[in-house]
Amino acid sequence: MELPALTSQIKMKISGLFNRPFAQPFTRILSGLKQFWHSLNFAQRCYVTATLLLLIETVLMLDLGPWFLGLMSVLVLTGLVSEFWPRFLHVWHSLPGKALILLFYAVVANFALGNAAGMVNEVTGVAASSLPYSHNFAILLSLPGWFFITSLLMLLLAQVAMPFYLLLLLLLKPFGIHALWHPPHYRFVFTTALVRWFWSIALLIQLLMLGAFTGVGSDSSAFTSGLYEGFFAADEKVQKKVIDTGILPTPAEDSTASTASGAVSDAVTEELDNSDGSFGVHITRDGETSNLASMPVREMKDRAERYHSLQQSMLAYFIYVYESDSRSRCQHTEGSKVVELNDYEILEVLKDDSIPLGYSYSVKRCISPAFGQ
The missing domain is CATH 1.20.890 (cAMP-dependent Protein Kinase, Chain A)
Structure with missing residues (x-):
């Protein structure tokens, strides 16, 4: 055949x-x-796929790890970008929208410049205006943090505006106006907005956890550093409250009770020292608690300090290698490098392995043939 x-x-x-x-x-x-x-359109298919994956994982009680949650986040992020990028272009092509967007980025750029200047001053002890190239490099080092803070602000604004949008859709539905900013063939407007709101909250949590995991969240600006420092302070406050409410021994009338109380206090205090508070999302199934996205607060603080130290080390290396000069008209210590602050002062940079950053900075008087001793 x-x-x-x-x-x-x-x-x-x-x-x-x-x-x-x-x-x-x-x-x-x-x-x-x-x-x-x-x-469905492309964005709705992304939301449906991510929701189905989440339902399958929840119903089957699977533990597929962070990569599975990352896959769902990528799907949702792709859908959000495909939906809001045309809206952004529409706003950008209007004069008031362009002015608003430029104003927003001007404010962010001003904060970024101030943050970078503070970073240079923290490392060298002099004003950033004396080290323009290092100031620009510090701005580049701050870019991940400012990308983080702008994304976080956009998601927070979306969480604030979405309930009002859902309420407006419900109020306009009896009048036959079931869609705003959508073409007539757009289906499931309210349901899509509700699912979008849910996934926006999930993305916000993921972004916060990403900032905590990399340490970038606590170093990008005063806003996010205050947010993460609030988590650290809350963890310390909880531990202090536990101690003040009965973990530490209280005066007892007889020595036996005092000894027993001291033993209990030592055991519980040791347990407290060995356990860390955890920030994130915790899910309880059949009496067992699993962490969907969480991290010990103490580890968050350590990661933030390591990220900040890495930034300072990179900046110190840039200052020594690229900003400072090995030869100068002013006298300086042999083996050191110099940045001329003005006609009368220099910043001397010297390698010193005994300090954390590996470089020492000192402002000295310029002794040159023109001025002498």
């Missing part, structure tokens, strides 16, 4: 299976699902 004839017979048999009475409901369900899928 020839291959085309065999293929046609197989197709006829498969279609015959689906046309049988017991298979007709299944066929109708598949047809309905296919029609539903094709009626």
Whole structure:
């Protein structure tokens, strides 16, 4: 038998299976699902796929690890970008929208310049205006933090505005106005907005955890550093409250009670020292608590300090290698490098392995042939 004839017979048999009475409901369900899928746009398909993956993981009680949560976050982020990028372009092409966007970025740039100047001053002890190239490099080092803070602000604004948008959709639905900023063929407006709100909250949590994991969240600005320092302070406050409410021994009348109380106090205090408070999302299933996205507060603080130390080390290396000069008209210590602050002062940079950053900075008087001793 020839291959085309065999293929046609197989197709006829498969279609015959689906046309049988017991298979007709299944066929109708598949047809309905296919029609539903094709009626959605790209962003809605991303939301549906991420939601189905989350439901499968939750129902089957699977523990697929952080990569699975990252996959869902990427799907949702792709859907959000595909939806809001045309809106951003529409606002950008209008004069008031362009002015508002430029004002926002001007404010962010001003804070970034101030933050970078403070970083240079913290490392060298002099004003950043005396080290322009290092100031620019500090701005580049601050870019991840400011990308983080702008994304966080946008997600926070979305969380604030979304309930009002949902309420507005409910109020306008009886009048036949079921969509705002959407074409007429856009389906499931309210449901999509509700799912988008849910996933925006999940993305906000993921962004906070990413900032905590990398340490960038506590170093980008006063806003986020205050936010993470609030977590650290809350953890210390909880531990202090536990100690003040009975962990430490209280005066007792007899020595036996005092000894027992001291033993209990030592045991509980040791347990407290060995346990860390945890920031994140915790899910309890059948009495067992699993961490969806969490991190000990003490580890968050350590990561933030390491990230800040890495920034300072990179800046100190840049100042020594690129900003400072090995030869100068002013006298300086052998083996050191110099940045001339003005006609009368120099910043001497010297390698010193005994200090954390590896470089020491000192402001000295310029002794040159013009001024002498």
